[in-house]
Amino acid sequence: MSKDRQFIEKLHEVFAHREVTGCLEMSEHKNFQIQEDDQVRRVCIVDVDQSKSGFHIYNPREKMIYIFATDNCFFHSQDGKRCDCIVFDDACLCFVELKLEVGTHRQATEKAKDACEQLGTTITFFKNAFNNDFMEFKLEAYLVMRDNVRPAQSAQRIEVFVNFLKTYGVPLKELSDKEYKEF
Numbered sequence: 001m002s003k004d005r006q007f008i009e010k011l012h013e014v015f016a017h018r019e020v021t022g023c024l025e026m027s028e029h030k031n032f033q034i035q036e037d038d039q040v041r042r043v044c045i046v047d048v049d050q051s052k053s054g055f056h057i058y059n060p061r062e063k064m065i066y067i068f069a070t071d072n073c074f075f076h077s078q079d080g081k082r083c084d085c086i087v088f089d090d091a092c093l094c095f096v097e098l099k100l101e102v103g104t105h106r107q108a109t110e111k112a113k114d115a116c117e118q119l120g121t122t123i124t125f126f127k128n129a130f131n132n133d134f135m136e137f138k139l140e141a142y143l144v145m146r147d148n149v150r151p152a153q154s155a156q157r158i159e160v161f162v163n164f165l166k167t168y169g170v171p172l173k174e175l176s177d178k179e180y181k182e183f
Contacts, residue, residue: 003135004066004090011068014129023073028062034085036098042072043085043098053100053146055087056177063089063180070122081114083122083141089180092138095119095170099145108145115143116164116172123168139170142178 001009011020025045035054037044045067048056059065068074068086075082083097097118099111119141127134141164164172 002090003137004064004088006135007088007093007137008066010130010135015074018074020068020074023069025067025069027057027065027067028059030059030062032057032059032065034067034087034096034098036084036100040072042069043067043096044069053144053176055096055098055142055144057087058177058179058181060179060181065089065180071118081118081121082125083115083118086122086126087178088137092140092180093134094178095122095139095141097141097143099143102145111145112143112160112174116160119143119172120164120168123170127168140178141168141170141172143172143174144176145174146176 008020008024023042027045031048033046033048033052033054033056034043035046035049035052036042046054057065066088068088069084070086071082071084083095085096087094087096097115099108099115102108102111123139123141161172161174164170
C-alpha cells in the first residue's frame with residue numbers, strides 16, 4: 001500500500017473520535033489552488049484563479065495530491081489555533097498556513113509570527129499523536145502570503161527560519177506554491 005494511503009489509514013486509526021474523511025479532498029489536476037472558503041470557513045481546492053491569492057499546486061505528473069483541512073474541520077475553535085491544512089502525496093507532507101488578508105509589511109510581520117505558532121502547534125500535535133512516526137515522509141511547512149506583501153528580509157527574519165527548523169525539525173518556507181514532481 002502506498003504511503004499516502006497508509007497515512008490516511010493512520011489518521012483514521014489514531015483519531016477514530018475525530019472527523020477525517022470529511023476533511024480530505026484530493027486532486028490529480030496538473031494545476032490547482034487551495035483557498036479559504038468563506039462559507040465553510042476552511043480551505044478547499046479550487047481551479048486556479050489568478051485574481052485571488054492562494055496556495056498554488058503544480059502537479060505535472062498528475063499524481064494524487066491530498067488536502068487535509070485541519071482548521072475548522074479536523075480541529076475546532078476549542079482546540080486552539082492550528083494551521084489551515086496538510087497537503088500531501090506519497091512522499092511529502094506539507095503543513096500550510098494561509099495569511100492572505102495582509103495589506104502592509106508590518107501586518108505581514110505580525111501575521112507571520114502567528115502563522116509560525118499555528119504551524120508549530122500543529123506539527124507538535126501530530127508528532128506527539130504519531131509518536132514521531134511520519135513513515136519517512138519528507139516534512140515541510142509553508143507560510144503563504146500574497147506575493148507583493150511579505151515581511152521584509154533581514155537577519156532577524158532569517159533567524160525565524162533557522163529557529164523553526166531547530167524547534168520543530170521541519171523546514172519553513174515562505175512561498176505561495178509547491179511543485180510535486182517526484183514519482
